[in-house]
Amino acid sequence: MAIKEYPFYLKTTVILFGLILLVYMLSTLGDILVPLAFALLMSILLNPLCNWLQKHKIPKALSIILSLLSTLILVGAIMYFLSSQTMAFSDSLPALKEKFGQIITDLESWVYTRFGIETQKQVAFIKNTMNGSKALVGRTLNTVLGTLSIVFLIPVYTFMLLFYKQLILSFLYEVFSEENSARVAEILKETKSAVQSYIVGLLVEMVIVAILNSIALLVLGVKYAILLGVIGAILNMLPYIGGIIAIALPVLMATVTKDGYSTQLGVVIAYLVIQFIDNNIVFPRVVSFKVQINALISIVIVLLGNALWGISGMFLSVPFVAVLKIIFDRIDDLKPWGKLLGDNVPTRHIGQIWTRRRGRTADTVIEGQGTK
Template sequence: MKIKDQPFYIQATTVLFGLILLVYVLNILADILVPLAFAAFLSVLLNPLCNRLQQRKVPKVLAIIIAMLIMIISVLLVFYFLSTQIIQFGDSLPMLEKKFGSITTDLKNWIQSTFGVTLAKQEQMIKDALNSSQTMVGKTLNSVLGVLSVVFLLPVYIFLMLFYKTLILNFLYEVFAEENSKKVSEVLSETKTAIQSYIVGLLIEMIIVAVMNSAALMLLGVKYGILIGCIGAILNLIPYLGGIIAIALPVLMATVTKDGYSTQLGVVIAYIVIQFIDNNILVPRIVSSKVQINALMSIIVVLLGNQLWGVSGMFLSIPFVAVIKIVFDRIEPLKPWGKLLGDDIPTRQMVEIWRSRRKSAVLSRKSSV
């Protein structure tokens, strides 16, 4: 008897067991799968450039090397720009530490006078918080080390994936039945389009947000506005959550370097406006591809990605789910799950029509029995 003919509790148990097994394997093989996932997405992004070079009679190996060199040089230019800003930030670090220390002392005294919590008890609470956060720090360090391993393995994986592209595609066609070749072709085509439009859109969005952040912070007189604005734009690549985290950096810098709270208020207002422009103008017109993931599922998969693969999982979660949605939309039994991931909200009339059809189907089955 097929699984779909079994009672619901058996189906649910089977699906749950399969998900647990899948998550376990993904977690155990994270050091191998994370670089492969990044390499797969970047290979899809570089593939059009390689094809254009090969159309101009450039040998395949040389075309791949040229495309990879362009990508590496672009990344190095970004890191060089950020490093120059970080050097300037390092020169003022002693002064910032002194000012931050005085602010911390004033805050402790205020807490003692307002809530009656002694300085010794506050110090103990801070120590306890630091001790409890050691696990989180260790996880963060593991994520950083994982990112470094990704950086060193990426060029090798990208080169090999682009070189063996036809072999991989041929395998995907042959592993499925011949009558499904059309669906496989549609899935691969839409997956390529979704990944390319998503990554290119993210890069364009990041540049625009970096310019807006930096301009706003410089107008408000926040020190190192360009560096903090660029870091905020990079954090903004993490859907929904990154933009919220990015606000804390300029607010903290304004608190340390300026008196009063008018600058902090201006930073919060400016970032709210920028986030509104980003979420309502930039993301729908630049980032969004043919596959739309609703906000609820985006937040859930980002948090799950962070729990599974750390920082890398947060960046990979959205394109990964976009690919899953493409597959779900092409398989009849999985279409409801694809709709759950999407942002097409059915109207009340559509729900009533679906309920009436469902009711009619149940009645017809009962009458036939």
């Protein structure tokens, strides 16, 4: 029986409608899927610790609880450190506000002298900008508060995923045909290894970058160096975009608290050096991420993740695409998409190879005709 071939435009339309429906469902069900995605990453990360505890004759449920408690204690210690630093920062807010107001006044005078723009127009422009910023801050706060509200679901989801791990794995094996079981096992093994190495390496990288940032800011004499260094390291976990924001914060602090611009220049140079060390030494050796995503896809997917799920989507986008690449690389029809996501750039594209092969074939035919 012949299989009916549908025209290209019809296939494309169906695929586009499917993608639109998928994005709509992901956006609508974000409150459920975001904590579930974080819990899935957390369960993959804690799985070796749970297995180690179970090997030492500790019951399964208790092993999971102990693993979760150790994680919560670590996160609580980090949050306590950041909150104590933030309290010290809030004590200096009045003085910083006064200094910032003086800088704004001097800037208005400079703009009026240089460009002839009246102060009233500058104030009106700043007010309009601030109104837009308030809306942006409001959306950001809603995202943060929404994230905090679902954080309490993550430990519950993580416990359930670890407790029912064998049931989920059995389902994944049984849902596919028996001849594909080896490929399914390979995909699951690669996914687990990639996610574990990525998250552990990312945490180690964050600690190293936080230390380097704090030392650089302390040497330059920037106030609240440790707080800004840690925040910069956390933002650095966002590919490419976080590094830019991380530089802007200490530069702004140096502008408000110090005279001149030498400190700001020193901050920019120091952070650029740290970024170079991180990208070329720390990240390749510490993260050792087995599935590399090229820079273009990383930037686009982070922006799409932000548009879909906000800050949470930015963090989840890279490991999500890495898992997709692992799957694409093991399905013949999807291998081109896996190559598109990867960072292996060929020296020649396939069209050039085909063209050269056809040219050689034509030359051979002509030579063969000439010899007759």
